[in-house]
Amino acid sequence: MYKQSTLIYRKVPILLYGNSRPHVSMITHQKFHAFDYKTLNNPPYSPHLSPMNYHFSKHLDHLQQKKYFSNPRDAKTAFNELVSYNTAKFYDTGRKKLVFRWHKCVEANGSCFD
Numbered sequence: 001m002y003k004q005s006t007l008i009y010r011k012v013p014i015l016l017y018g019n020s021r022p023h024v025s026m027i028t029h030q031k032f033h034a035f036d037y038k039t040l041n042n043p044p045y046s047p048h049l050s051p052m053n054y055h056f057s058k059h060l061d062h063l064q065q066k067k068y069f070s071n072p073r074d075a076k077t078a079f080n081e082l083v084s085y086n087t088a089k090f091y092d093t094g095r096k097k098l099v100f101r102w103h104k105c106v107e108a109n110g111s112c113f114d
Helices: 002-008 026-034 051-064 072-085 088-107
Strands: 014-017 038-041
Touching: 051 072, 051 088
Parallel strands: 014 038
Antiparallel strands: none
């Protein structure tokens, strides 16, 4: 429980990195430090904990199924419709799912689950 509460009850943002952390520049690290931001790294080989991989992308994949976009403008329009169609509740649900999955990871001490 201690591990969870220290992350949840912070007064500054915690930024979640994907697995491509080495690509973050030194300038970015310095800015994070200057603003006293903390970073939370995704454990390696854990795409099921990435916010994009299990919530938004699932809906994006559904949008693209059996569709053919004749030009980039059509694809962009479809994407914009998906983004504008989703309400704050949609994104809040995704955030809650991420928190739930992170709790499962903490409880499993980083081991695989599901």
